[in-house]
Amino acid sequence: MKLSVVVPCYNEEAVIDRFDQQLRTSLDRLGVGYELCYVDDGSADNTLTRLRALRVEHPANTRYLSFSRNFGKEAAMLAGLRAADGDAVVLMDADLQHSPELIGHMLQLHRRGHDQVVAKRDRSSDKAVRGLLSRLYYRAVNRWVDVRLTSGVGDFRLLSRAAVDALLSLPENNRFSKGLFSWIGFDTVTFDCRDAERQGGGGSKWRFGSLLNYGMDGLISFNNRPLRMAIYTGLALAALAAGYAGWVIVTALSGGVTVPGYVTLVAIIAGLGGLQMLMLGLIGEYIGRIYYETKRRPHYLVKESGEVRSPAPAPLA
Numbered sequence: 001m002k003l004s005v006v007v008p009c010y011n012e013e014a015v016i017d018r019f020d021q022q023l024r025t026s027l028d029r030l031g032v033g034y035e036l037c038y039v040d041d042g043s044a045d046n047t048l049t050r051l052r053a054l055r056v057e058h059p060a061n062t063r064y065l066s067f068s069r070n071f072g073k074e075a076a077m078l079a080g081l082r083a084a085d086g087d088a089v090v091l092m093d094a095d096l097q098h099s100p101e102l103i104g105h106m107l108q109l110h111r112r113g114h115d116q117v118v119a120k121r122d123r124s125s126d127k128a129v130r131g132l133l134s135r136l137y138y139r140a141v142n143r144w145v146d147v148r149l150t151s152g153v154g155d156f157r158l159l160s161r162a163a164v165d166a167l168l169s170l171p172e173n174n175r176f177s178k179g180l181f182s183w184i185g186f187d188t189v190t191f192d193c194r195d196a197e198r199q200g201g202g203g204s205k206w207r208f209g210s211l212l213n214y215g216m217d218g219l220i221s222f223n224n225r226p227l228r229m230a231i232y233t234g235l236a237l238a239a240l241a242a243g244y245a246g247w248v249i250v251t252a253l254s255g256g257v258t259v260p261g262y263v264t265l266v267a268i269i270a271g272l273g274g275l276q277m278l279m280l281g282l283i284g285e286y287i288g289r290i291y292y293e294t295k296r297r298p299h300y301l302v303k304e305s306g307e308v309r310s311p312a313p314a315p316l317a
C-alpha cells in the first residue's frame, strides 16, 4: 500500500525543512511506501526554492506543484488531491500544528475499514470569544445546512482512495471543503488530538474578515434554505402589517382619528428598507455564485511542477 501526504504551503520557508524531516521520520517508522505532494500556493518567500531542494534530496518520493499566485488553501488541497496517487491520502498543514506522529494512528484506523479518519482538535485552549463564536456558528450551520459540521474538526485527515475519488468528482468551483468532506459521506471516524503551537512564525493566515467570508460560504454554499427563510420572513412581516392596519382602522372608526406616530413611521420604513436590502443581498449572493460557477474557470494555475522521478534504469550488465 502507498500513502500520499498532501501539504499546502503558503509562505512556509521557515518551517518547511523541519516539517519535511519530521514527516519522513514518522513515515519511515510506519514501514509503508509513501510520497509527499507539496503544493506551493503562490508563496512570496522562498518556499518554492525549498521545495525544489527537497525534491533533489528525495527524488523518488517527493513531488511539488507551484501556483502562479495565491489561490487559497482550498485550491491547494484540491491540486494536491489530484496529484496524489496513493491508496490513501493524508491532508496536513506545513506549520507543524498537525503532528506527523498521528499518521500512524490514522493508518491503523483506516486499516480497520474507515474511509475518512479525522483529527478533532481540542478547542478548550481557544480564547473565550473565539470559542463562543465558533460554537454559535456550528450550531447555526448544523441547523440550516444539510451537512453536519463538527466543531474543532479541521482539514487534518486521512482519506481512502474511494473518498478522494468522490471528492474529485464534485464539479463545483466554490469549494467549501469542510462541507464537501461531510457531504461525500463514507465511513468516517473522528479521534481527539491536541493542536501544537504554530511553528515558523507569522501567526495564522486567517484574518477576521476571511473567517467571516468563510463562514458565509458554509451557510450559503450548500442549499437554498436562507432564501426560504427570506420568504417566510416576508410573509410574517406582511401579516404583521395587515394586522396593524386593521387595528388602526378599527380605532379610527371607534374613537375618532388619532394622529399617527411619526417615529413609528420612520422606524418601520427604515426597518423594512434594511430588511429588503438584506434579502436583496442574499439573492445577489446566490446569483454571484451562479455567475462564478458558469464561468468554469480552473481553480488554480500551475506555473511549475516537479514530478516524482522514477529511479534511473539499472545499467546493463
Ligand code: UDP
Residues within 6 Å of the ligand: 007, 008, 009, 010, 011, 012, 041, 070, 071, 072, 073, 076, 092, 093, 094, 095, 097, 198, 203, 204, 205, 206
Ligand atoms: N495555506 C495555503 N494557502 C493560503 C493560506 C494557508 O496553502 O492561502 C496553508 C498554510 O501554508 C498551512 C495551512 O494552509 O500549511 C494552514 O494555514 P494556517 O496555519 O495559516 O491556518 P490555521 O492553522 O490557522 O487554520
Ligand code: MG
Residues within 6 Å of the ligand: 093, 095, 097, 198, 204
Ligand atoms: Mg496553522
